[in-house]
Amino acid sequence: DGGITQSPKYLFRKEGQNVTLSCEQNLNHDAMYWYRQDPGQGLRLIYYSQIVNDFQKGDIAEGYSVSREKKESFPLTVTSAQKNPTAFYLCASSLPHRGLDSPLHFGNGTRLTVT
Amino acid sequence: GENVGLHLPTLSVQEGDNSIINCAYSNSASDYFIWYKQESGKGPQFIIDIRSNMDKRQGQRVTVLLNKTVKHLSLQIAATQPGDSAVYFCAEKSRASKIIFGSGTRLSIRP
Numbered sequence: 001d002g003g004i005t006q007s008p009k010y011l012f013r014k015e016g017q018n019v020t021l022s023c024e025q026n027l028n029h030d031a032m033y034w035y036r037q038d039p040g041q042g043l044r045l046i047y048y049s050q051i052v053n054d055f056q057k058g059d060i061a062e063g064y065s066v067s068r069e070k071k072e073s074f075p076l077t078v079t080s081a082q083k084n085p086t087a088f089y090l091c092a093s094s095l096p097h098r099g100l101d102s103p104l105h106f107g108n109g110t111r112l113t114v115t
Numbered sequence: 116g117e118n119v120g121l122h123l124p125t126l127s128v129q130e131g132d133n134s135i136i137n138c139a140y141s142n143s144a145s146d147y148f149i150w151y152k153q154e155s156g157k158g159p160q161f162i163i164d165i166r167s168n169m170d171k172r173q174g175q176r177v178t179v180l181l182n183k184t185v186k187h188l189s190l191q192i193a194a195t196q197p198g199d200s201a202v203y204f205c206a207e208k209s210r211a212s213k214i215i216f217g218s219g220t221r222l223s224i225r226p
Contacts (some may be wrong), residue, residue, distance in 0.1 A: 040218060072221045
C-alpha cells in the first residue's frame with residue numbers, strides 16, 4: 001500500500017542533543033511537509049519542500065533543519081537550539097495536480113519527548 | 116494515546132444521530148477547503164475537500180457546506196457511529212498562501 005511512514009513512533013532524548021525524525025513516502029508526491037502539533041492548537045508548519053534539493057522555511061523553522069536529497073525522503077532534525085522541542089511531529093506530502101490544490105496526506109506522527 | 120486536542124471544543128452526539136461540525140475561516144481569499152479526521156495517536160486523515168466554486172459537496176456519509184459570504188464551513192456526518200469519534204480539523208488555502216489549519220473540534224459519541 002502507498003503511504004507515508006514516519007519512524008520511530010516514540011522518541012526520547014536528553015536536552016542538548018540533536019535528533020532526526022524520519023519520513024518516507026512511496027506515493028510519488030513532489031511536495032513534502034513537516035508540521036508540529038501541540039495540545040489544543042492547530043498544525044504549525046516547520047519546513048516544506050516542493051521538489052528535490054529545494055526546501056523553504058515554514059512559520060516556526062527556528063531550531064529545525066531538513067534535507068531533501070531524494071523524492072521519497074524528507075528527514076527533520078530537531079536541534080538543541082529548539083527551545084521547546086517536546087511535541088507531536090507530523091510529516092505530510094501532496095501531489096499538486098494541473099496547478100490545482102490537493103489535500104495533504106499525513107503520516108502517523110512521531111512523538112518526541114525531550115527531558 | 117496522544118493528548119492532542121486537550122482543550123478543544125467538544126461536540127457530543129448520540130450514536131445514530133447526525134453530527135454537524137462547524138468552522139469559521141479567516142481569509143476571504145481562501146478558495147480551497149479541506150476537512151481532516153484525527154484519531155488518537157494517529158496523523159490526520161483526509162475526509163473531503165471543496166473548492167470555492169461550489170457550496171456543497173457530498174461523500175460517503177459526509178457532506179461539506181461552504182458559505183463564502185460569512186466565511187463558514189461545516190462538516191455533516193450522517194448516522195454517527197462510534198468509529199467517528201475523533202478530532203476534526205478544517206483547513207483553508209488561497210493561491211498565495213500555504214494551508215492553514217484550524218485548532219479542531221472533538222467529536223464524542225454517546226452510546
